Amino acid sequence: MSIRVGFASRSSRIGMAASAVALVVLAAAPFWGGRDDLQLLSQIYTYVALASLWNLLAGYAGLVSVGQQAYVGLGAYLLFGFAILGGVPPLWSIPLAGVIAALTAIPVAALVFRLRGHYFAIGTWIIAEVFRLIASQVSVLGGGSGTSLPAHIVLAIASTRQLRDFLVYWIALALVVVILALIVLLLRSRYGLALKAIRDSELAAACNGIDVQRTKVLVYIFTAFGTAMVGALIFFQRLRVSPDSAFSVNDWTAFVIFITVIGGIGRIEGPIIGTVVFFALRQTLADLGTIYLLMLGAVAIVVMLAAPKGIWGLIVERFGWQIFPLERTVVRDTGSAGAAKRA
Amino acid sequence: MNSPILALDKVSKHFGAIVIADGIDLALSEGEALGIIGPNGAGKTTLFGIVSGTVAPDSGRVLYAGRDITHISPAQRCTIGIGRSFQVPLPFAGMSVFENLVVAAAFGGRRREREVYQGCMDILDRCGLGEKANRRAGSLTLIDRKRLELARALATDPRVLLLDEVAGGLTERECHVLIGLIADIRRSGVSIIWIEHVVHALLASVDRLLVLHNGAFIAAGDPHTVIKSPAVMEIYMGIETDV
Ligand SMILES: Nc1ncnc2c1ncn2[C@@H]1O[C@H](COP(=O)(O)OP(=O)(O)OP(=O)(O)O)[C@@H](O)[C@H]1O
Ligand SMILES: [Mg+2]
Numbered sequence: 001m002s003i004r005v006g007f008a009s010r011s012s013r014i015g016m017a018a019s020a021v022a023l024v025v026l027a028a029a030p031f032w033g034g035r036d037d038l039q040l041l042s043q044i045y046t047y048v049a050l051a052s053l054w055n056l057l058a059g060y061a062g063l064v065s066v067g068q069q070a071y072v073g074l075g076a077y078l079l080f081g082f083a084i085l086g087g088v089p090p091l092w093s094i095p096l097a098g099v100i101a102a103l104t105a106i107p108v109a110a111l112v113f114r115l116r117g118h119y120f121a122i123g124t125w126i127i128a129e130v131f132r133l134i135a136s137q138v139s140v141l142g143g144g145s146g147t148s149l150p151a152h153i154v155l156a157i158a159s160t161r162q163l164r165d166f167l168v169y170w171i172a173l174a175l176v177v178v179i180l181a182l183i184v185l186l187l188r189s190r191y192g193l194a195l196k197a198i199r200d201s202e203l204a205a206a207c208n209g210i211d212v213q214r215t216k217v218l219v220y221i222f223t224a225f226g227t228a229m230v231g232a233l234i235f236f237q238r239l240r241v242s243p244d245s246a247f248s249v250n251d252w253t254a255f256v257i258f259i260t261v262i263g264g265i266g267r268i269e270g271p272i273i274g275t276v277v278f279f280a281l282r283q284t285l286a287d288l289g290t291i292y293l294l295m296l297g298a299v300a301i302v303v304m305l306a307a308p309k310g311i312w313g314l315i316v317e318r319f320g321w322q323i324f325p326l327e328r329t330v331v332r333d334t335g336s337a338g339a340a341k342r343a
Numbered sequence: 344m345n346s347p348i349l350a351l352d353k354v355s356k357h358f359g360a361i362v363i364a365d366g367i368d369l370a371l372s373e374g375e376a377l378g379i380i381g382p383n384g385a386g387k388t389t390l391f392g393i394v395s396g397t398v399a400p401d402s403g404r405v406l407y408a409g410r411d412i413t414h415i416s417p418a419q420r421c422t423i424g425i426g427r428s429f430q431v432p433l434p435f436a437g438m439s440v441f442e443n444l445v446v447a448a449a450f451g452g453r454r455r456e457r458e459v460y461q462g463c464m465d466i467l468d469r470c471g472l473g474e475k476a477n478r479r480a481g482s483l484t485l486i487d488r489k490r491l492e493l494a495r496a497l498a499t500d501p502r503v504l505l506l507d508e509v510a511g512g513l514t515e516r517e518c519h520v521l522i523g524l525i526a527d528i529r530r531s532g533v534s535i536i537w538i539e540h541v542v543h544a545l546l547a548s549v550d551r552l553l554v555l556h557n558g559a560f561i562a563a564g565d566p567h568t569v570i571k572s573p574a575v576m577e578i579y580m581g582i583e584t585d586v
Contacts, residue, residue, distance in 0.1 A: 002461070003460060003461060003464050005441075005460050190449060190456050193442065193445060193446050193449065193450075193456070194446070194450065196435065196437060196438050196442070196446075197435045197438070197446045197450075199437065200434070200435035200436050200437050200438065200480075201433040201434075201435060201436075203397060203429075203433060204429065204433035204434070204435065204495075205435075205446075206396075206397070206416070206417040206418050206421075207395055207396075207397065207417050207418075207421055207427050207429075208418075208421055208446055208447045208450055208451045208495065208499060209418050209421040209422045209447070209450035209451030209452070209453065209499060210418055210446070210450045211416070211418050212418065266437065316437075320479065327438070327439055327442065328439065328441060328442050328445065329439070329441075329477050330441045330460070330464060330476050330477060332464075
């Protein structure tokens, strides 16, 4: 009796179909939405991307970094630097920033991976602060007060403002799709098996032949690559960069942790659900000022008490759903009739 | 006897005042099955930690196939042939039972993922988990988690298999099945160290029995002789004359 192994399940087939429809609708947003809608959606995409990357790091590899703003800011500054000093088109700068950030992450990893637990978290934060201080010393990029993308570079992207808006929107959508696709491919690979095993039990992973430390370093580098690309994109949208905004621990780490934790850490769907909840709260409560932040805190506490594995964790426990086909399912071929045919 | 597949050489380990091992020697021959018993907290599980690399000994050496492995990582020890089950099961709870085995076979056995599928399924069938291959490991009962521990350790394709209390909680019939499975594993040439409180399962399976107490093996030899020895009676009757 032979067996077959596939990834798809009923819920993932529905999930993928729904995702495809959503993708088409979202790609057409410039034709049905206004300028504000596009901006809001772009922001949502960047948070989905940032949170998905942080989730990979903290949720799967157990690396709780509170310093990912280091790579958001690095990406942003690389984009501005390339454009202003080298005349590199911003579109090219985005992947380039990713590659350089990945290379930068190698020596940084050598440093922070000497630290464990809380010390690792604090170490990453300190590294981000160092990055911020360095950025504020670069006088050609405006030093501490930052700089804007020169008009001629902005104009070179597209001739009209509307076209530019569309283009930036599509790039944001493309980037989040690429990052999610990379994460799905990663998690489906041999490497993803190791990551999921590490997520569930580091001790058992090590005793089953997985080089835990090496896997973690590689995830750290990959995350830096993605995070810097998102950072470059965010500040490309804003057309202005400053050390405080680019290396903000609040915007690029605190909110991202909130999103991942309430959505469901260690699950690829978690950050997506979490981002939707976060923006729904923000859109409805933002007028309340400081109370809004208190409300976010309250929501986080309630979710952590009622559903420690987040909203998606609760759903998985109850229904076993997966939106993305990540889990290997094995089917026995009974030989006859091909009754067990799989997609 | 030819040189042992696994050996401990004057291994010592203390946790503060607790003595786990006080210059212990141990030699496991290729193909041999060794049972270890001892009172709760004697340090049996910790010894497995020392062999599998998750616990560093204070002094002494661990030798595998003649090579000093005292300082190599748990992952490497697994890939060169030391497979371990955990007394308190540590399943990859968010993954399916089948994926748990694929991890062990692909990484522990250093093979390509596709090549291990069939073998993993065979092992699951042998361990009584075949019908639960697609279940999330986190949803298994304790007994099934223990079965998964055994199956996963087997999937790493070990030359030395360390089993830590895999028989506890089984019914008489299930225990019988387990004894048959262990005999099968032995026939395939795997050497075994088995820690177990279910003594009759050990007596039916092992060539030699060791008794760990106060950091030393206080009795060793033929299982049926050892189990009836005064030293063992003393410990298990609780009338030990402790230090
Ligand atoms: N990491 C540790 N730090 C301190 N003490 C420990 C540690 N691990 C185990 N111990 C202690 O060492 C002793 C031996 O534990 P171990 O689990 O090895 O015993 P055991 O023989 O397997 O017992 P059991 O039969 O109950 O499984 C216990 O008293 C335990 O509390
Ligand atoms: Mg024990």
